Amino acid sequence: MTESILDDDLLARIRSRAAVHDRENTFFDDDLRDLAEIGWLRMLTPVERGGLGFGLERVAAEQTRLATAAPATALGINMHLVWTGVAKVLLDRGDASLAWVLDDAARGEVFAFGNSEAGNDLVLFGSTTRAEPRPDGGYAFTGRKIFTSLAPAWTRLGVFGLDDTEPDRPLLVHAFLDRDTAGVTTLDDWDTLAMRASQSRTTVLDGAVAPAERVFRRLPAGPSADPLIFAIFACFEILLSAVYTGLSQRAVVLAVEAAQRRRSLKYDGRPYAHDPDIRWKVAEAGIAHDGIPPQIAALARDVDLLVDHGAAWFPRLVGLKVRATESARFVVDQALRVSGGSAIASSSELGRLYRDVIAGIFHPSDGESAHNTVANALLGPAPD
Template identity: 80%
Template sequence: MAETTPAASLIDDELLARIRSRAATHDRDNTFPTDDLSELAAVGYLRMFTPESLGGLGFGLARVAREQTRLATAAPATALAINMHLVWTGVAKVLLDRGDDSLAWVLTDAANGEIFAFGNSEAGNDLVLFGSNTVAEPLADGGYRFTGRKIFTSLSPVWTRLGVFGRDDTDPEAPLLVHAFLDREAEGVTTIADWNTLAMRASQSNTTVLEGAVAPASRVFRRLPAGPSADPLIFGIFANFEILLAAVYTGISQRAIELAVEAAHRRTSMKAGGRPYAHDPDIRWKVAEAGIAHDGILPQIEALAGDVDALVQHGPAWFPKLVGLKVRATESARFVVDQALRVSGGSALYASSELGRLYRDVVAGIFHPSDGESAHSTVANALLGPIPE
C-alpha cells in the first residue's frame, strides 16, 4: 500500500522512511532514538502546541493527534516517548486556552528546546492522579522536596524538565497533592537503567528515584486536595494523555493493516494454483475486519480532540468519553495486529519482522492509564451511579 504525506504534515515521506529504517535497530539494541528526536525537533515537533506568538506552531490537539498517528506507523516507541512531552505542552495549552497561564512558561521552554517528561506513574498506585506514594515535603520558601520512586519515565535519556507530584501530609486531616517540575540537574534525581522490556523498548521509560529532590517555589504549580478534583489541570492531563495514547496505538493499527495488505498480495497459494492470498475469501475477511475496526477509531479521536480544541463543555461526561476512547483504541489495535499476523503467516515470528515488533509493542496499551478495570468503573459510575457505601 503506497503511503502519501497527509496535507501539511510535519513528517514528509522521506523523514517517515528514515525514522522507520531506524526503529528495528533501536528495538533490537534497546536504545533511545536520538536521531528521531533530533530530526523531529528540527521540523518543530516539540513545539507543536506552543502558540505562534510564543515561538511555536500553534497546533491544536486534533492536529497533534494526527501527527502522532502518522509517526507511530513508522516507530511506535518513538511516538510513545514523545507523547509524554506533548502531554505536558498540551496541558499547558489546555489551561492557557481556558484563561489559566500558570504553565505558559512550559510552552515557552518547549519552543526554546526544553524536553518535558512525565514523572507521575508509581508502582502500586491505582489511584493514579488522585493519590501518591511520593512524599512532598513543604519548604519555608514555598518550594517542595520530593521523595519517591517513579516508574515508566519515558524520555529518560534526554528530558530536561520532569513533571512530578507527591502527597503533602503536613495536615493529616487535609492532605494535599503537590504538582511541580524538577530540573534534570536537581540534586536527588537518579535514573535507573532498568528498561529491558517486551515492548516499546526504544521509549527508554526507565525508573526515576527521587531522594529529597527540590522543586523551587516557581516550579510548584498546583496544590490540590487528595482525591478526585475538578481542577482544569486534571482534565488537561486526562484529555491529552488519553487522546494522544489513542493516536499512537491507532498508528500501530494503521501500519499493521498496510503490512497485512502487502503480505496478502505477496503470498501465493499452491492449493489455488499460485494465486495470491489476496484472492482467498478467508484472508479477505480478516483484512476487512481489521480495516473496519481501525476506521472506527479515527473519527472518535478527531471528534474528542476537536472538542478539546473548541472548549466544548461535556462536564463530568468528559472522563467516561476519554477513558472509553483509550480502551477502544488500544483494544482495537491489538485486534487489528492479531488479524494482520494471521494474514501474514509464520514469517512474522522472526525477530526481524516489523509486524512481530508491532505485535509486541501493541501489548503495552493494556498497561497505560486508564486500564480496563479503571475505565469500566468510570463508565459504570457515569451510567449507573456510584455504589453506595
Template identity: 60%
Template sequence: MLDDDLVASVRGRAAIHDRENTYFADDLADLRAAGYLGALVPESLGGAGLSLRELCHEQARLAGAAPATALAVNMHHVWTGVGRYLHERGDDSLDWLLAEAARGEVFGFGYSEAGNDLVLLGSRTEARPDGEGGYTFHGRKIFTSNSPGWTRLGVMGLDTTTDPDDPRIVHAFITRDGGGFEILDDWDTLGMRASQSCTTLLDGARAPADRVMRRIAPGPSLDPYVLGIFTSFEILLASVYAGIADRALALAVETVGRRTSMKTGRAYSQDPDIRWRIATATLAQDGVWPQIDHLAGALDAEPARGEDRGARWFRDTAGLKVRVTETARQVVDEAIRCSGGSTYFNRSELGRLYRDVLAGIFHPSDDESAHSTVAQSLLGPVQD
C-alpha cells in the same frame, strides 16, 4: 510537520533501537530540529500552533514509523497539551512550559507508581515543603518515558506535612540539572523498547516555588490542571495506537498481495478467508479515527464555544483510550494471522508491532478503571 524524509529516517532506525534496546536520541534530534517539540504550542509563544486534532494525525504517522519513539514523544506532548488547555481557558500558569517546549526543552512524565491504581487521585511519593514555597520529592516512579532525554520532569507527590488534617497532592516540575534523583537502567521489556521508560528514584529532587503548579486535595477533582492532564493523555495516547494499527493493516495488505499459495497458485489476497480477516480488521479500524477526531476536535473547540463537559470528559476520553488500544490489538492480531510465520521472527516489522501494541493495556485508564468510570457516570458511586 513530519515530512516524508523525516518519517523514513525514523522508520529506518526503529528496528535497530528495538534490537539493541537503545534510546531514540537520533530521532529526538531530528524532531527537535523540525520544531516538533513545539507542535502544540501557540504561535504567539513560539510554537507551530497545531490543534490537538492535527497533532493526533502527526503522532499516528510517527507511530506507524516507530511506535516507541511516538509513545515517548507523546509524554512530552501531553505536557504541552496541558499548557495549551490552560492557556486557551485564560490560565497562563504553564505558559512558561509552552515557551520552553518551543525552544526545545524535553518534558517527561513522572507520575506512574507501582501499585497506585488511584493514578491522579493519590500518590505514594512524599512531597516535603522546603520552607521557601517549593518542595522536594521522595519516591519511586515507574514507566518514566524519555528517561535519557528529558530536561524537565513533571512529578506528583503527597504533602502530609503542611497540614496533617488536610493533605494535598502537589504537582510540580523538577529539572535534570537540579539533581536529587537516580534513573535506573532497568528498561528491558517485551516492546516499546526505544522509549527507555526507566524507573526514576526521587530522593530530594527539588521544585522551586515558581515550578509548583497545583496543591489539590486527594480524590476526584475537576481542577483544569487535572482535566488537562487526563484529556491530553488519553486522546494523544489513542492516536499512537491508532497509528500502530494503521501501519499493521497496510503491511498486511502488502504482504497478502505478495505471498502466493502453493495450493491454488494464486496470491493470498484472493483467498476468501484472508480477505475476511483483512475486512474484519478494517471494519474495526474504520471506527477509530472518527472517535479520535470528534473528541480531539471537541476539546479544541470547547473554549471558543463556551462549553464545558466537566466530569463527562473522564468518561469520554477513558472510553476512547480503551476502545482504540483494544481495537489496535485486534487489528495487529489479524494482520499477523494473515501474514504468515515470518512475523514470529524479531526481524519482522509486524512482529515488532505485535510486541509494541501490547503496551496499550498498561497505560491508564486500564480496562477496569474505564469501566468503573463509565459505571459511576451512569449509576453513581458504589454505596458503602
C-alpha cells in the same frame, strides 16, 4: 488533514531506525533530533510564543503518522506533548500557570512525565511519593517514579507527591524538576517486551527540590474538579490513542502487503488475496481500525473548541483509550494471521508491532478503571 510537517523521506528514515532501536534496546536520539528540527517539540506552542500553533486535533494526527513508522518513538515523545498540551489547554481556558512550559518547549526543552508509581491505582488522586514543604514555598520530593519515558533526554520532569504534614488535610503537590536537580537519579533498568526505544526508565527522587516558582498546583488528595486534572486526562488519553491507532494503521498496511505477496498452492499459485478467508481477516482489520481515527479527531476538536461536556468528559476519554488500544491489539492479531509464521521472526516488523501493542493495556486508564468510570456515569456510584 493539512499536509504533515513529517515528510515521507523523514518518515522512512525513522522507520528504518525503529528495528535497530528495538533490537539493541536503545533510545531514539536521532529521531528526537530530527523531529525537534522540524518543530515537533513546539507544535502546541502558539505562534506568538515561537511555536507552530497547532491544536490537539492536528497534533494527534501528526502523532498517528509518526507511530506508523516508530510506535516507541511516538509513545516516548507523547509525554512531552502531553505536558505542552496541558499547558495549552489551560491557557486556552484563561489559566496561564503553565504558559512557561510552552515557552520552554519553543526553546528546545524536553518535558517528561514523572507521575506513574508502582502499585498506585489511584493514579492522579493519590501518591506514594512524599512531598515535603520547605520554608521558601518549594517542595522536596522523595519516591520512585516508573515508566519515565524520554528518560535519557528530558530536561524538565513533571512530578507530584503527597504532602501529609496536616493529616486531616493532605495535599497533592504538582511541580517540575530540572535534569540537574540534586536527588534525581535515572536508573538504567528498561529492558522490556514492548516499546523498547521509549526507554521509560525508573526515576528515583531522594529529597529532590522543586523551587516555589515550579510548584504549580496543591490540590486536596482524592478526586478533583481542578482544570489541571481534565487537561492531563484529555491530552494523555487522546494522544495515547493516536499512537496506538498509528500502530494499527501500519498493521493494516502490512496485512494487505502480506495477502498480496504470499502465494497459495490451493489457489494455483495466486496470491492469498484471492482466498475468501484471508480477505475476511483483512476486512475485519480494516473495519476495526477505520472507526477509531474519527473518534480521536472529534474529541480532540472538542478540546480545541472548548466544548463543555461536563462530567461526561471522563467516560468519553477513557472509553476512547480502551477502544483505541483494544482495537489495535485486534488489528495486529488479524494481520499476524494473514501474514503467516514468518511474522514471528525477530526481524519481523509485524512481530515488533505485536509486542509494542501489548503495552497499551497498561497505560492509564486501564480496563478496570475505565469500566468503573463508565459504569459510574451510567449507573451512578456502586453501593457500599
